[in-house]
Amino acid sequence: MRLSNPLSLLFAAAQVCTAAPTFYWPPWMTGIVSTSWLAAHSWDPTIQIIDTRSAADYAAGHIPKAINIPWAVPLSAWISYGPDDLLLQLPEDNYLFGNLSAAGISKSKRIIISSSKATPPYPQAEAARIAMTMKLAGFPLVHVLNGGITKWHAEGRTVTTTVPTITPSGVTGSLDRTDIVDREYVHAAINNKIILDARDPSVYNGSVTEQWASKPGHIPSAKNLPTVSLLDSNGNYKERAALAELVESVIGDDVDKDTEIIVYCGVGGYAGGIYWVLNTVLGFCNVKFYDGSSQDWVKVYDMEL
Ligand SMILES: *[C@@H]1O[C@H](CO)[C@@H](O)[C@H](O)[C@H]1NC(C)=O
Numbered sequence: 001m002r003l004s005n006p007l008s009l010l011f012a013a014a015q016v017c018t019a020a021p022t023f024y025w026p027p028w029m030t031g032i033v034s035t036s037w038l039a040a041h042s043w044d045p046t047i048q049i050i051d052t053r054s055a056a057d058y059a060a061g062h063i064p065k066a067i068n069i070p071w072a073v074p075l076s077a078w079i080s081y082g083p084d085d086l087l088l089q090l091p092e093d094n095y096l097f098g099n100l101s102a103a104g105i106s107k108s109k110r111i112i113i114s115s116s117k118a119t120p121p122y123p124q125a126e127a128a129r130i131a132m133t134m135k136l137a138g139f140p141l142v143h144v145l146n147g148g149i150t151k152w153h154a155e156g157r158t159v160t161t162t163v164p165t166i167t168p169s170g171v172t173g174s175l176d177r178t179d180i181v182d183r184e185y186v187h188a189a190i191n192n193k194i195i196l197d198a199r200d201p202s203v204y205n206g207s208v209t210e211q212w213a214s215k216p217g218h219i220p221s222a223k224n225l226p227t228v229s230l231l232d233s234n235g236n237y238k239e240r241a242a243l244a245e246l247v248e249s250v251i252g253d254d255v256d257k258d259t260e261i262i263v264y265c266g267v268g269g270y271a272g273g274i275y276w277v278l279n280t281v282l283g284f285c286n287v288k289f290y291d292g293s294s295q296d297w298v299k300v301y302d303m304e305l
């Protein structure tokens with residue numbers, strides 16, 4: 001929205017969610033924090049950084065006090081495989097909470113997800129997908145570290161090989177799957193709800209076909225909001241104003257914050273980026289995530305060109 005006149009300001013004031021907030025941070029914070037913010041808060045004992053790179057990368061040097069819970073496809077603490085051969089599905093509750101407990105993670109901590117962008121932009125979307133998983137797991141304070149350790153390194157900030165002493169937290173719980181929708185749900189939403197496709201424009205328009213979804217094109221009536229467009233030329237998330245403008249250019253500037261928006265991509269990685277930005281940067285609060293995404297859709301339905 002543009003705050004160019006008093007009327008639009010009034011309208012903007014109405015653009016808030018009616019649902020209870022999921023996150024508890026001050027208005028000047030979002031679900032994405034900068035490396036400079038993190039460095040300035042290195043004293044804060046309530047901050048817990050989770051480094052999601054491989055154990056080998058973590059061992060070679062990490063942000064001080066970070067712990068390691070690797071992201072790995074097709075199976076890790078963060079994701080499971082299947083049913084029906086589906087990649088990148090949400091993890092089993094016992095594995096997720098088992099790993100979080102073993103890493104000493106508790107709900108009273110401010111969690112910072114740090115990935116790397118070795119092959120941009122995927123790790124930034126992965127970090128968002130992991131942050132989403134932590135949100136569904138009921139952690140109230142979760143942020144993505146913008147640029148991850150790659151940016152941290154580039155800025156010459158301190159790294160260490162010292163591994164923190166970990167006391168298991170005993171945290172347990174289950175994922176809240178309210179935001180997770182399936183194929184039939186999305187099918188019923190065609191032409192009557194906002195559906196956003198996070199894949200690259202060439203995949204959306206069918207000129208490129210990805211290996212996991214053999215039919216070219218997109219889910220009928222879906223609009224294209226590529227996750228790559230949320231990132232700048234260095235592969236880092238853009239500022240809030242730029243992200244707002246981008247989203248408005250796709251869905252319009254008159255969409256209420258509690259309007260339902262369904263996001264999907266190829267297998268559920270890229271869409272994590274849009275889910276996170278809509279929820280935690282732009283204040284939308286009714287975002288649904290089609291975890292099966294295109295790989296699941298094409299098993300039954302056709303795409304649109
Ligand atoms: C962590 O997750 C992995 C992969 O899902 C699983 O094999 C392992 O048992 C989990 N660890 C704990 C302590 O739950």
Ligand SMILES: *[C@@H]1O[C@H](CO)[C@@H](O)[C@H](O)[C@H]1NC(C)=O
Pocket residue numbers: 201202203205206207
């Ligand atoms: C599809 O998108 C790509 C990338 O933006 C573009 O180069 C190509 O011309 C488009 N093709 C069609 C048929 O619109």
